Amino acid sequence: MLGGLMKSTHTIPTGARRAAILVIAFAIGAALGGLTLFEWNPATPLGDRELPGDTRSLRTLFDTTQPLMTDGGSQTTLAGAESAAGYEVPTPDTAVASFLQLKAPEIWFSANSREVGLRYGNNLVIMYSPWPRGKDPGKTYELQATQFHAGYTTILNGNPAWVVPKDSQEPGFPEVDVVHTSVGSVEATFFGQMPLDALLLLASSL
Amino acid sequence: MTVNAHEIGNKALASMGILLSMGTGFWSSTVFPGAPASAVACLGSPYNTTAEPDTNGRGVQVSNPGMLIENKTVDCGRVSSLFDKNSADTRWVEVGWYEDQNVYVCIPSTTNPWRLAFASLDGVNSCFIPSGGIGEGTDGFKVHDDNQDGIWKFSHDATNFWNSPDMGTFVTGTPISNGERVGTSDPAHSDFNGLKRMNSSQVFVNWSGTHERFTSDDPDYKLCIHSATHVEVKLNSNPC
Numbered sequence: 251m252l253g254g255l256m257k258s259t260h261t262i263p264t265g266a267r268r269a270a271i272l273v274i275a276f277a278i279g280a281a282l283g284g285l286t287l288f289e290w291n292p293a294t295p296l297g298d299r300e301l302p303g304d305t306r307s308l309r310t311l312f313d314t315t316q317p318l319m320t321d322g323g324s325q326t327t328l329a330g331a332e333s334a335a336g337y338e339v340p341t342p343d344t345a346v347a348s349f350l351q352l353k354a355p356e357i358w359f360s361a362n363s364r365e366v367g368l369r370y371g372n373n374l375v376i377m378y379s380p381w382p383r384g385k386d387p388g389k390t391y392e393l394q395a396t397q398f399h400a401g402y403t404t405i406l407n408g409n410p411a412w413v414v415p416k417d418s419q420e421p422g423f424p425e426v427d428v429v430h431t432s433v434g435s436v437e438a439t440f441f442g443q444m445p446l447d448a449l450l451l452l453a454s455s456l
Numbered sequence: 457m458t459v460n461a462h463e464i465g466n467k468a469l470a471s472m473g474i475l476l477s478m479g480t481g482f483w484s485s486t487v488f489p490g491a492p493a494s495a496v497a498c499l500g501s502p503y504n505t506t507a508e509p510d511t512n513g514r515g516v517q518v519s520n521p522g523m524l525i526e527n528k529t530v531d532c533g534r535v536s537s538l539f540d541k542n543s544a545d546t547r548w549v550e551v552g553w554y555e556d557q558n559v560y561v562c563i564p565s566t567t568n569p570w571r572l573a574f575a576s577l578d579g580v581n582s583c584f585i586p587s588g589g590i591g592e593g594t595d596g597f598k599v600h601d602d603n604q605d606g607i608w609k610f611s612h613d614a615t616n617f618w619n620s621p622d623m624g625t626f627v628t629g630t631p632i633s634n635g636e637r638v639g640t641s642d643p644a645h646s647d648f649n650g651l652k653r654m655n656s657s658q659v660f661v662n663w664s665g666t667h668e669r670f671t672s673d674d675p676d677y678k679l680c681i682h683s684a685t686h687v688e689v690k691l692n693s694n695p696c
Contacts, residue, residue, distance in 0.1 A: 299561045301581070302535045302572060303550045304504040304634050304671050308579050311544060319543040320671070321512070321630045360543035362512040363628060367544055377544055379625040382604040390606070390624050397621035400580040414580060423561075424579020430624070437625045439578055441546075 308425040311441055312372040314356070319367060323360030331359040331366045337380050339366050340433045343455035350448060374452065375441040387432035400424075406431050406454040415446055429453045498532030498559045498639050503674035505635045505644060505689040507681065510665025513653030515600025515608075516540050516551075516631035517660050522596040524647035525553055527568050532639030533559040536646040537572055538597060540608075540629035547626040549608045550574040551599040552634075553590060559638050573599070573610040575620040584610065584618040594649070601627050602658045632669060635677060635689030644677045646689040 310316055317323075332339050341355075353371035360367075366378040381387060388410035391403045400423070401414035411431040414424055429440040431453045438456060442449035516538045523536060537552030554572040558565045562583035563572065569592070573584035590612070598611040604627040608620040631653045635646030652660040666684040680688040680696035690696065 300500075300502055300533070300559055300638060301576065302502075302533075302554060302556075302560045302563065302574055303537060303539060303548070303636065304506045304632060304669070305548070305576070306545050306671070308546065311546070320545050321541075321543045323543045358543075362630060363543045365543045375544075377542075377546065379542075381625055382606065382627050385606065385624070390622055393622045394577070394624060398577065398580040398582060414578070419580045423581060426579070428578050430578070439546075441578070 308428075308441060309443075311369070311375045312443055314369065314372060318356065318358045318369050318375065319360050319365070321360055321362045323358050323362070323365070323367070326357055326359050328357050331357050334359050334361065335364050335366050335378075335380075337364075337378075337436050338434070339368075339378050340436065340438060340456040341368065342376075342452045346452060346455045350444070350452070373443050374449075377439045377441075379437050379439075381432065381435050381437060387437065391430060391432075394430075401428075406450065407456065409433055409456070411453065413446075413450070431456065498557065500638070502533070502535070502636045502638045503644065503677070505646075505672045505674045505677050505679050506669040507633045507648075507666055507679055507687045508630055508669045509651070509653060509663035509684070510667070511653065511655075512628055513540065513631050513655060514602060514604065514628045514658070515598065515654030515660070517596070517598040517600070517652045517654070518633075518648045518650050519596035519598070519652070520650045521594045522650055523552060524594050524645075524649075525569050525590060525592050526643070526645065527592050528555075528643045528645075530555040530557060530639075530643070531641050532557055532637070534638065534642045534644060535572060535634065535636040536648075537634045537636070538599065538648070539632035539634060540599060541632060542626055542629050546576075546578045547623065548574075548576050548629065549599050549610075549620055549623070550576075550634075551597050551610045551612075553597075571612055571617060573618040573620075575608065575623065577621070577623055577626065582621050594647075596650075600654050602654060604628075631663065633687055635674075637674070637677075640676070644674060644689055645691070648688070649682075649686040651685045651687070 355368040355370045358367035368376045391412035395401050395403050400419040404411050409431050414428040416427045427442045427446045427449050433456050440453050533556045535554045537550045539548050539550050541548040552572045553569045556565050562581050568589040570586040570589050575582045596613045601608045606623045609616050610618040633648045635644045637644040651663040654660050662685045664684050668679045677689050678692050680690050
């Protein structure tokens, strides 16, 4: 149901699309028991082996006591981030975010990488980065799904996407659900501690 | 109620016939993690001692003379490596050498130093599978994406020995040097002399403003910054 409605939403007017998204959101909420929507999955260890190198768990992205960016990136406003990054930052539909009870996001920007990050409490992080000139997002996602043996490609609201569910490469990889999608010249990567359907709904509302 | 997002998402999408493009073509030196390896006694996060310059790059290199390679007794695992990493630590490429007693994902166990090439993209990994060890000495290592196509090239001395999968929009990052060990009995001594980063003109230039990265957490090893282009990881008992 969800996929079919998403697929149709990109062809209908914005007002109607928003209404459709809200209907879907309510349906998900009802199906999952309203406020239990954000009950977290139990923590999953990284299989039984370690990543080589100086790395941190994806789950630390949701820890609001730690900086989202570790390269000197800092918090700013959305307008400030867009101005500094040089690209528009598409954000999830506010009605959907409100229904899902997401907190107002922290806005982060790194001058080093031109990445922008939005952190909505401990449920959602979205990282944005510009596509290099000449890259085809749809073809890139197909290649990445194949090369990393993880997830699947799809279309969300008319935009190419690579969906990488938790544990889809092997147990612990990735640790949380991840959805990559591309809007114009910008990639938005969603990391969620919420049901995958809710994450897909947010990604399709850009 | 605990919701299994994975199952819900897959069922919902699969039922609508959305999907799915997963071909099978691949190059033989790339291996993906399969079933988890058997449990070992050396679990827990590795200790890292790391340094970084004050400017990002589309590549990182150590050469003339290069990175120290030592063949020591290792009970769990150790790594000496260079990184380029994105701002949220979710994407990186890593080149250098390692010894592993079955504690690391993706890469095979060793009894002596082997080349390390690793790529991680938002929680999924790919790595180079070496066919043999490398000798002790001081060698050059490099990883870079000079033309910003998302494909990072890994080199040991003059040999390009692996290319990453397509890393998409990850084409630049923070250069980092890393001395790492997994067990408290493992050595972490590392020496990086001749550190460079690739600038936007595709030229390797010397590191500047080199400082310890805040993630350093080894209680027994410390960073010794000899100069902006030369850092060493040494036991606390050894003077810098």
